[in-house]
Amino acid sequence: MNIFENYLSKINKIILDNKKILKLKILENKDNINLEVPPNHFNYDLSSNASLVLAKTNNLNPINLAEDIKNLLIKKIDHFENIDVTAPGFLNIKLSKDALVLNINEILKNKISYGSKKSKKNYNIEFVSANPTGPMHVGHCRGAVFGDVLSNLLSFHGNKVTKEYYINDYGNQIRNFVESVYLRIREIRFKEKFIVKENLYPGDYIKDIAENIIKKNKSLNIENFENCFEKLKKLSLLGSMNLIKRDLKKLGIEHDNFFSETELVKKDLVNKTVKKLQAKSFVEEGYLNPPKGEIPKNWKKTKRLIFKSKEFGDDTDRALQKNDGSWTYFANDIAYHFDKINRNYDNLINILGADHTGYIKRITAAVSALSNKKVNLNCKVCQLVKLYKHGKPFKMSKRAGDFISVQDLLNEVNKDSIRFMMLNRSNDVELDFDFEKVKEKTKDNPVFYVQYAYARINSITRTLKINLDDPISINTKTFQPNEYEEKIIRKIFEWPKITESAADKLEPHKIPYYLYELSTLFHAYWSKGNEDKKFRLIENGKSRKKDSFALIYLIAIVIKNGMKILGVSLPEKM
RNA sequence: GCGUUCGUAGCUCAACUGGAUAGAGCGCCUGACUUCGGAUCAGGAGGUUGAGGGUUCAAAUCCUUCCGGGCGCACCA
Numbered sequence: 321m322n323i324f325e326n327y328l329s330k331i332n333k334i335i336l337d338n339k340k341i342l343k344l345k346i347l348e349n350k351d352n353i354n355l356e357v358p359p360n361h362f363n364y365d366l367s368s369n370a371s372l373v374l375a376k377t378n379n380l381n382p383i384n385l386a387e388d389i390k391n392l393l394i395k396k397i398d399h400f401e402n403i404d405v406t407a408p409g410f411l412n413i414k415l416s417k418d419a420l421v422l423n424i425n426e427i428l429k430n431k432i433s434y435g436s437k438k439s440k441k442n443y444n445i446e447f448v449s450a451n452p453t454g455p456m457h458v459g460h461c462r463g464a465v466f467g468d469v470l471s472n473l474l475s476f477h478g479n480k481v482t483k484e485y486y487i488n489d490y491g492n493q494i495r496n497f498v499e500s501v502y503l504r505i506r507e508i509r510f511k512e513k514f515i516v517k518e519n520l521y522p523g524d525y526i527k528d529i530a531e532n533i534i535k536k537n538k539s540l541n542i543e544n545f546e547n548c549f550e551k552l553k554k555l556s557l558l559g560s561m562n563l564i565k566r567d568l569k570k571l572g573i574e575h576d577n578f579f580s581e582t583e584l585v586k587k588d589l590v591n592k593t594v595k596k597l598q599a600k601s602f603v604e605e606g607y608l609n610p611p612k613g614e615i616p617k618n619w620k621k622t623k624r625l626i627f628k629s630k631e632f633g634d635d636t637d638r639a640l641q642k643n644d645g646s647w648t649y650f651a652n653d654i655a656y657h658f659d660k661i662n663r664n665y666d667n668l669i670n671i672l673g674a675d676h677t678g679y680i681k682r683i684t685a686a687v688s689a690l691s692n693k694k695v696n697l698n699c700k701v702c703q704l705v706k707l708y709k710h711g712k713p714f715k716m717s718k719r720a721g722d723f724i725s726v727q728d729l730l731n732e733v734n735k736d737s738i739r740f741m742m743l744n745r746s747n748d749v750e751l752d753f754d755f756e757k758v759k760e761k762t763k764d765n766p767v768f769y770v771q772y773a774y775a776r777i778n779s780i781t782r783t784l785k786i787n788l789d790d791p792i793s794i795n796t797k798t799f800q801p802n803e804y805e806e807k808i809i810r811k812i813f814e815w816p817k818i819t820e821s822a823a824d825k826l827e828p829h830k831i832p833y834y835l836y837e838l839s840t841l842f843h844a845y846w847s848k849g850n851e852d853k854k855f856r857l858i859e860n861g862k863s864r865k866k867d868s869f870a871l872i873y874l875i876a877i878v879i880k881n882g883m884k885i886l887g888v889s890l891p892e893k894m
Numbered sequence: 895g896c897g898u899u900c901g902u903a904g905c906u907c908a909a910c911u912g913g914a915u916a917g918a919g920c921g922c923c924u925g926a927c928u929u930c931g932g933a934u935c936a937g938g939a940g941g942u943u944g945a946g947g948g949u950u951c952a953a954a955u956c957c958u959u960c961c962g963g964g965c966g967c968a969c970c971a
Contacts, residue, residue: 324910352912354910354913356910356913357910358914359913359914359915359917360917361914361915362914367913367914369912369913369914369952372913372951372952375951376950376951382951406914407914408913408914408951408952409951410913410914412914451971488971490971491970491971492970492971493970493971494971581971608968608969610968620969622969624969635896635897635967636896639968639969641969642968642969642970643969644969646969648968648969648970648971649968649970649971650971653971673965674899674964674965674966675965675966676965676966677897677898677899677965677966678897678898678965678966678967679966680898681897681898701898701899701965703899703900703964703965704964704965744907745906745907745908746907746908748899748900749899749900749907750900750964751906752906752907757920760933761933762933762934763919763920763933763934764919764920766919768933772933772934776931779930779931780931783931814910817910818910820910821910821911825911829908830908830910833907833908833909833918836918836919837918840918843934843935844934844935844936846931846934846935847926847927847931847934847935847936848935848936849931850926850927850931850934850935851926851927851935851936856931857931858931894933
């Protein structure tokens with residue numbers, strides 16, 4: 321249930337049914353009519369731009385038209401107690417007490433499903449997909465949380481969501497990784513010195529993986545790298561994926577499906593996919609021009625298969641084959657996405673790091689080509705996370721081996737804070753993450769602030785010896801909200817709008833923002849009680865006003881729903 | 895050079911994707927509470943939304959030209 325949608329459809333119908341009376345001829349742009357939350361300083365529940373949208377195209381005065389619409393609405397919708405027309409032609413609506421009570425009781429009944437809509441789409445969301453050459457670092461963390469919460473959000477609305485991880489366990493960098501493990505094993509077994517070369521991974525975790533392999537595979541023959549490569553690759557990847565899965569688990573993230581690039585190659589999916597593209601003549605044999613600007617060192621102009629991604633909005637066509645005729649990373653990735661398409665998802669979502677921005681056009685082009693533009697691939701980019709501690713920035717660099725890992729982070733900060741803070745910014749903006757701030761138990765720390773609101777509510781229920789699961793409702797006869805409660809009610813009504821737009825626009829950051837604002841209203845109300853007994857919720861160990869308690873109950877419901885989507889815990893006592 | 899993204903209060907960011915007087919937090923100033931209804935609350939100062947031009951009843955938001963920052967620009971992954 322969304323009261324805005326609810327009443328908007330009623331308003332629309334009334335306007336349509338009475339277009340002659342309203343002297344409306346042109347209604348083409350009526351979809352632009354909306355029903356919104358009025359700005360704070362207006363004391364109304366709903367606000368509509370209906371007159372502004374229709375006046376211009378019908379050559380009418382917006383104020384007069386608004387007055388006409390107002391009269392109709394007042395007559396036809398008994399939930400509207402009062403409507404005022406405000407310049408330049410907004411309709412500001414106040415709901416009747418009956419309407420408030422009805423809507424509130426509906427929420428009290430729905431509880432955990434409040435804010436969700438019945439959507440039935442099938443989503444695949446690929447996220448993290450960190451290279452399996454080592455543990456996760458902080459940079460991965462943001463995309464990981466983002467993807468996970470987005471999944472929660474889409475599931476909350478009733479969609480089916482597959483959380484997927486693409487393992488890039490193929491190609492040169494894996495070779496380098498395996499070689500690094502190999503050399504570490506030799507170091508341990510034969511006391512050979514590990515010499516850091518350009519492409520090798522120097523990190524200590526490689527030693528751990530090596531040691532683990534030795535422990536569990538005593539008979540492994542490591543005389544010759546090429547001979548034991550396949551076996552060692554398998555073992556090394558197991559080691560690094562375990563590290564990654566361990567980190568993910570600690571962050572509260574679990575994927576439904578891990579898709580291996582090596583498997584994809586083994587199953588010959590790339591050939592099949594390229595053939596499919598060839599059949600549609602989106603592939604040609606030819607030469608590519610060197611990129612403009614700086615020309616890469618090893619540039620060679622040779623004949624190869626090329627995907628005509630330009631036809632789908634990319635800046636240039638893209639190579640499917642390398643110099644030696646083997647497939648490029650891109651070719652494999654196309655095959656992977658073709659596999660996703662064949663698994664019949666309505667929507668594909670990829671969560672990428674900022675360094676992959678340039679990749680978006682070509683992969684969406686490929687998905688369009690392979691699905692006849694039927695399947696929509698939506699790529700969301702998470703910008704960098706900048707770590708701070710006492711105002712001093714941390715450097716991260718995976719190659720140097722001195723990166724800040726998720727594990728390091730988790731040693732200092734709990735999962736709840738990480739999850740909340742990673743989303744407390746829009747994804748396309750850089751994020752400053754201050755180690756110290758998120759540990760504070762003050763208003764500076766939004767995680768704490770929201771949790772604390774919930775804990776306070778629970779201190780009431782403890783005193784009253786009631787349970788937040790108990791059924792509760794309010795009554796028109798007694799219901800008399802004070803100014804604080806009015807604000808709270810309006811905020812609560814906004815919740816479905818937030819979850820809906822967060823899901824539609826794939827912007828989960830709206831949720832922490834909203835929860836913070838809701839908590840602010842609660843804390844203000846609570847503090848008023850300290851100042852003025854009239855505003856206290858409890859008197860002599862009993863509920864002072866049942867209806868007031870019901871409103872606090874509403875806050876608990878919404879905070880609970882929101883934090884569940886965020887995957888952040890809610891202690892009842894702090 | 896090309897692509898992409900961002901530019902909003904001293905700082906970090908929101909703004910229901912075109913709505914009304916652009917909102918929060920931090921910091922600053924003033925006040926309340928004086929400890930489990932605790933870790934807060936109330937108020938104040940602070941803005942030509944990077945600059946110019948355009949579209950619109952209405953622009954931070956759309957178009958355009960600049961300026962500035964990030965990321966990317968392979969046959970790597």
